[in-house]
Amino acid sequence: MGILQNGRWVEQEVGAASAGGEFVREHSVFCNWVTADGRPGPTGEGGFRAEAGRYRLYVSLACPWAHRTLIFRRLKGLEAMIPISVVHWHLGPDGWSFEPGEGVIPDAANGKRLLRDIYTLADPHCSGKVTVPVLWDTQRRTIVSNESADIIRMFNTAFDALGAREGDYCPAALREEIDRFNERIYATVNNGVYRAGFAGTQDAYERAVRPLFETLDWLEERLRSSRYLCGDRITEADWRLFTTLLRFDAVYVGHFKCNLRRLADYPALWGYARELYQWPGVRDTVDFGHIKRHYYGSHRHLNPSGIVPLGPVLDFEAPHGRG
Numbered sequence: 571m572g573i574l575q576n577g578r579w580v581e582q583e584v585g586a587a588s589a590g591g592e593f594v595r596e597h598s599v600f601c602n603w604v605t606a607d608g609r610p611g612p613t614g615e616g617g618f619r620a621e622a623g624r625y626r627l628y629v630s631l632a633c634p635w636a637h638r639t640l641i642f643r644r645l646k647g648l649e650a651m652i653p654i655s656v657v658h659w660h661l662g663p664d665g666w667s668f669e670p671g672e673g674v675i676p677d678a679a680n681g682k683r684l685l686r687d688i689y690t691l692a693d694p695h696c697s698g699k700v701t702v703p704v705l706w707d708t709q710r711r712t713i714v715s716n717e718s719a720d721i722i723r724m725f726n727t728a729f730d731a732l733g734a735r736e737g738d739y740c741p742a743a744l745r746e747e748i749d750r751f752n753e754r755i756y757a758t759v760n761n762g763v764y765r766a767g768f769a770g771t772q773d774a775y776e777r778a779v780r781p782l783f784e785t786l787d788w789l790e791e792r793l794r795s796s797r798y799l800c801g802d803r804i805t806e807a808d809w810r811l812f813t814t815l816l817r818f819d820a821v822y823v824g825h826f827k828c829n830l831r832r833l834a835d836y837p838a839l840w841g842y843a844r845e846l847y848q849w850p851g852v853r854d855t856v857d858f859g860h861i862k863r864h865y866y867g868s869h870r871h872l873n874p875s876g877i878v879p880l881g882p883v884l885d886f887e888a889p890h891g892r893g
């Protein structure tokens with residue numbers, strides 16, 4: 571993989587740790603919002619009104635950040651309004667591509683071979699990482715946003731007047747509580763597994779793994795007495811946690827060395843993860859083939875042979891026993 575510098579592609583190792591052995595995630599570059607009436611959102615500029623068929627979502631089925639956006643697209647019934655492209659699972663020297671492969675959906679909007687071509691189409695002098703997800707505006711021919719946290723909030727409400735499915739996963743009354751969960755879960759779980767996996771020193775690794783499991787222990791406690799994170803109503807905070815839990819035993823325990831405990835060792839968290847997996851429509855957004863082949867095959871500094879383990883055997887369809 572690599573990075574764009576003033577529109578030029580510079581190769582770089584995947585997950586390269588910066589000074590001190592610590593993996594530091596970069597900020598997203600495009601930060602506009604699709605809104606119901608086209609007025610500006612919390613960041614960026616206006617002019618991105620919600621319209622059926624106007625936007626295209628680029629995702630990787632492997633990526634937990636992109637996965638959130640796919641789940642929200644599905645929960646809100648936006649499939650017909652917002653078509654998708656799916657990149658190949660392998661993140662190689664050219665970054666994400668649309669090389670043919672099982673489950674890959676080519677770039678029908680721009681006919682590009684590489685995701686970075688979409689970034690330079692939006693901004694020929696673009697600098698930064700070329701990440702998924704990307705929300706593309708076919709009208710203005712630019713990227714609205716490449717920040718999953720923002721994209722799911724757009725999907726949550728912006729298309730409601732156009733016939734999106736009912737459901738508010740971030741109600742105003744719970745916003746503060748959701749944000750508090752998100753903050754801790756982002757730092758120690760969603761990004762914590764990457765900080766562990768891409769750590770360049772023993773110390774950086776331990777500084778990621780300990781808080782990760784402290785948070786999982788805390789969540790286990792919470793979910794023993796509460797159906798969802800914020801009580802009896804499922805919210806954005808649950809869906810943001812889910813995409814990391816889903817990948818935990820299949821990838822993060824082995825490949826990223828997050829192995830103090832498995833998800834399967836946490837009865838409440840494991841039942842909760844199965845419940846969310848079995849939520850109407852959600853299992854259709856899950857592709858363990860892409861997930862396992864991406865991580866084990868793309869991070870050759872962590873797994874030089876590229877061999878993808880056959881296990882563990884996981885049954886997300888087993889009754890969850892919650893409720």
Ligand SMILES: N[C@@H](CCC(=O)N[C@@H](CS)C(=O)NCC(=O)O)C(=O)O
Pocket residue numbers: 571572585596597598630632633634635636661665699700701702703716717718719
């Ligand atoms: N802040 C971004 C992060 C997205 C992200 O890091 N995606 C990874 C895949 S899991 C990616 O595309 N990485 C490519 C790269 O680092 O070059 C978001 O949540 O949308």
